[in-house]
Amino acid sequence: MSLPSLLLVGCGKMGGALWQGWLEEGLAPSVILDRRCEAPPAPHRVVRSPSEIPRGFKPDIIILAVKPAGMEETMASLRPVLDDTIVISMLAARTIESLRAASDGARTKIVRAMPNTPASIGKGVTGVCSTDLNEDERKLCTTLLSAVGDVAWVESEALLEALTPISGCGPAYVFLLAELLEKEALRVGLPPDTARLIARGTVSGAGALLEASPEESETLRKNVTSPNGVTAKALEAMMAPEAWPATMTKAIDAAMARAREMAS
Numbered sequence: 001m002s003l004p005s006l007l008l009v010g011c012g013k014m015g016g017a018l019w020q021g022w023l024e025e026g027l028a029p030s031v032i033l034d035r036r037c038e039a040p041p042a043p044h045r046v047v048r049s050p051s052e053i054p055r056g057f058k059p060d061i062i063i064l065a066v067k068p069a070g071m072e073e074t075m076a077s078l079r080p081v082l083d084d085t086i087v088i089s090m091l092a093a094r095t096i097e098s099l100r101a102a103s104d105g106a107r108t109k110i111v112r113a114m115p116n117t118p119a120s121i122g123k124g125v126t127g128v129c130s131t132d133l134n135e136d137e138r139k140l141c142t143t144l145l146s147a148v149g150d151v152a153w154v155e156s157e158a159l160l161e162a163l164t165p166i167s168g169c170g171p172a173y174v175f176l177l178a179e180l181l182e183k184e185a186l187r188v189g190l191p192p193d194t195a196r197l198i199a200r201g202t203v204s205g206a207g208a209l210l211e212a213s214p215e216e217s218e219t220l221r222k223n224v225t226s227p228n229g230v231t232a233k234a235l236e237a238m239m240a241p242e243a244w245p246a247t248m249t250k251a252i253d254a255a256m257a258r259a260r261e262m263a264s
C-alpha cells in the first residue's frame with residue numbers, strides 16, 4: 001500500500017523517526033524541507049527552503065515537525081504552499097488556535113498530533129485530534145499515522161495535552177529505566193558488556209512480552225513476583241506511595257505545567 005505524498009517540514013529526531021517508518025511502508029513521492037538533512041532515496045527529495053519546493057508538487061499532507069518555538073516563522077515561510085492542504089502539527093504545546101493564526105488566512109485544515117520515536121520501527125503511538133476534517137480526510141490521516149504504529153484519536157485538545165507526557169515523552173522514561181538498570185548492574189559488579197546486555201535485553205524483552213501477551217501489565221508484573229521472594233522486596237521499595245507512584249505523578253504534572261508555559 002502506498003502512503004500519501006508528504007511535505008515533511010523538519011526532519012530531526014521526531015520528523016526523522018516518522019520519515020524512516022513511512023519510507024519503509026512505501027510513501028508516494030514526497031519532499032523533506034530541512035536545511036540539515038541528507039538526501040532521501042529517489043523519488044523523494046530534500047529542499048533547503050520553501051522556495052525550492054518543486055512547482056507542481058502538491059502534497060496530500062504537510063507534516064510540521066520543527067521545534068515548537070519556530071512554529072510562527074515556519075508557518076509564515078510556508079504560506080505560499082498552505083492553501084488547500086491538511087497540516088498535521090507534531091509540535092508539543094502549540095495550540096490549533098495558534099497554528100490557525102499563523103496560517104494567515106490560508107485555506108488549510110489543521111490537525112494536532114503527538115507521535116513518539118518508536119515510530120521509526122513501526123511501533124509508535126500517535127495521539128491525534130482535529131475538528132476540521134471530513135470522513136475521507138480523517139481516513140487519510142489515519143492511514144498515514146497507523147503506518148508507523150497505533151493511532152488514538154481524541155475528542156479535544158485538552159486530551160491531546162493530557163496524552164503528551166504519557167506517550168509523547170514516555171519512551172524517555174523507559175530508556176531511563178534501561179540506563180538505571182545498566183548502572184545498577186555495574187554497581188553490583190557485572191562487567192560493562194554484560195551490564196549493557198542484560199539491562200537492554202530486560203527492557204526490550206519485557207516490552208515485547210507486554211505487546212505479545214493479552215494479560216494486563218499488572219498480571220505480568222505479578223508473574224515475576226514470587227510471594228516473599230526477591231522481586232517482592234525490590235517492588236516494596238519502588239511501589240511505596242512516596243516512591244515511584246508519587247514520582248510518576250510529579251513527573252507527569254511537571255511535564256503538563258511545562259507544556260502550558262510553552263503554549264503561552
Ligand SMILES: NC(=O)C1=CN([C@@H]2O[C@H](COP(=O)(O)OP(=O)(O)OC[C@H]3O[C@@H](n4cnc5c(N)ncnc54)[C@H](O)[C@@H]3O)[C@@H](O)[C@H]2O)C=CC1
Pocket residue numbers: 009010011012013014015016033034035036065066067068070073074077090091092093114115116117168169
Ligand atoms: N523528539 C520527540 O520524541 C518528540 C518530539 N515532538 C515534537 O516534534 C518537534 C521536533 O522535535 P525534535 O525532532 O525532537 O527536534 P529536532 O531539533 O531534532 O528537529 C527539528 C528539525 O527541524 C529543522 N528545522 C528548524 N527550522 C526549520 C524550518 N524553518 N524549516 C524546516 N526545517 C526546520 C531542524 O534543522 C531540525 O532538523 C517538536 O515540536 C517536538 O515538540 C513530538 C513528539 C515526540
Ligand SMILES: O=C(O)[C@@H]1CCC=N1
Pocket residue numbers: 092164168169
Ligand atoms: O520533550 C518535548 O518537548 C517533546 C514532546 C514530547 C517528546 N518530546
